[in-house]
Amino acid sequence: MEIPAQHAAHMARAVELARLGHGTTSPNPVVGCVVLDAGGQVVGEGFHAYAGGPHAEVVALAQAGERARGGTAYVTLEPCDHTGRTAPCSLALLDAGVARVVVAVSDPNPQAAGGAERLRAHGVEVLSGVLAEEAERVNEEWLTLVRLGRPHVTWKFAATLDGRSAAEDGTSKWITSPEARADVHRLRAAADVIMAGIGTVLADDPHLTARPERPHAERTSVERVPLRVVVDSEARTPQTARVLDDAAPTLVAVAADTGTELKADLLRLPRHDGGLDLRALLRELAARGVVSVFLEGGPTLAGAFVAQGLVDRVVAYLAPALLGSGPAALGAAGVCTISELHRLTFDDISPVGPDVRLVARFTPDSDREK
Known part of the structure; x- marks a missing residue:
């Protein structure tokens, strides 16, 4: 699948943001998020900074505010669909009214996975696998833990x-x-x-x-x-x-x-x-x-x-x-x-x-x- 240039560019920025959380998020993953408005302009950015803190999507959506409605969110890891120390990011994206979510890596954790499915079920377009290799590399520690135990x-x-x-x-x-x-x-x-x-x-x-x-x-x-x-x-x-x-x-x-x-x-x-x-x-x-x-x-x-x-x-x-x-x-x-x-x-x-x-x-x- 050929990835549109704009998708690759915005996901690359999300990967860069995710890297900022390296070393402070354990036992959680590092995640980066970029939010565009309906016209394609960047209106919010965020990353998961520490365990127990707000997730990348929440930080970026808070920065974007109402401008996220009808827009696109680029996320390095599939938005979580469970309630832990924070509420599900899938619900935050739905509440914000985004029209499209572009994901790099599907969440291999069965406890948190399902965000993409929930978003699709509510009419949100979801595109997966964009810059997956780059996003996996920045999150390799956490992915090793989940996949290999x-x-x-x-x-x-x-x-x-x-x-x-x-x-x-x-x-x-x-x-x-x-x-x-x-x-x-x-x-x-x-x-x-x-x-x-x-x-x-x-x-x-x-x-x-x-x-x-x-x-x-x-x-x-x-x-x-x-x-x-x-x-x-x-x-x-x-x-x-x-x-x-x-x-x-x-x-x-x-x-x-x-x-x-x-x-x-x-x-x-x-x-x-x-x-x-x-x-x-x-x-x-x-x-x-x-x-x-x-x-x-x-x-x-x-x-x-x-x-x-x-x-x-x-x-x-x-x-x-x-x-x-x-x-x-x-x-x-x-x-x-x-x-x-x-x-x-x-x-x-x-x-x-x-x-x-x-x-x-x-x-x-x-x-x-x-």
């Missing part, structure tokens, strides 16, 4: 050009530049969970907090503090570890049969393949409203996530440096022969200070999560 996982690592994450003697701090580290804090701040394994905690004593450098004008009243999660099957996290301070909440995932006196919020999980059941971990996090996980730390935990098909996106920072020896960024990842290697597609390759940031995603494959 687990949070979206981004694995981040920093390494030298020869793929080493640390020197042979174990020293590993500041392989990449201050600019790259600032970029990491920006990504951390947008995640619901920052996760590391016990090996990283013991070797580096990381803080695992998000400290993004943002101009005051860009700060909002809904700044969140990501949950820190330590994967520690034997409960070896030192009581003095920085990850247990009061800078942010912390959850320590341990094996169900591990005895410990560690004073921390513990999540007991089944064992699996010499470690913890990572699928069970992600299910538990999803039950707590976690939509996105930012996985950091050492090669062992990363390898386990990759081997089980639980990584959705990889963000790599490569420094123009060589070590020649030392641990690799990724440990055993379920590959025994070259035909089993994990294939990804690059989304972005950008300079960050003197370093390079690579963003790649696994090729969609329903069989990847084995």
Whole structure:
């Protein structure tokens, strides 16, 4: 289907608006909306800014007022048709008297879906699938949660050009530049969970907090503090570890049969393949409203996530440096022969200070999560 230029342009703006809510809407999706009057002029714009707040359609319709009557609404996600913390957006659109609604992505959540059907039943023209790929990308974390029943996982690592994450003697701090580290804090701040394994905690004593450098004008009243999660099957996290301070909440995932006196919020999980059941971990996090996980730390935990098909996106920072020896960024990842290697597609390759940031995603494959 050929998409009219005006539909693509207005939906592109809605996608841009949706992106503004990234990192503050969990466990809800990010959504953008643009409203045109009957003459085709933009009269309202909005995005979902925070969970429990007004939805994108409501914000845009409030801005448009009576000018929305007989007009068109462009929405990145099918308008919801259920009452949660807010009223159904389908009813808001009907009350506003819009004549047409253009949707990018149908809502896969059975509890909220049905908005398009209700609108059509009341005589509103509904067009679906406009810029669906772009709208899915901006909302990929939430869509992963709804479709797969687990949070979206981004694995981040920093390494030298020869793929080493640390020197042979174990020293590993500041392989990449201050600019790259600032970029990491920006990504951390947008995640619901920052996760590391016990090996990283013991070797580096990381803080695992998000400290993004943002101009005051860009700060909002809904700044969140990501949950820190330590994967520690034997409960070896030192009581003095920085990850247990009061800078942010912390959850320590341990094996169900591990005895410990560690004073921390513990999540007991089944064992699996010499470690913890990572699928069970992600299910538990999803039950707590976690939509996105930012996985950091050492090669062992990363390898386990990759081997089980639980990584959705990889963000790599490569420094123009060589070590020649030392641990690799990724440990055993379920590959025994070259035909089993994990294939990804690059989304972005950008300079960050003197370093390079690579963003790649696994090729969609329903069989990847084995």
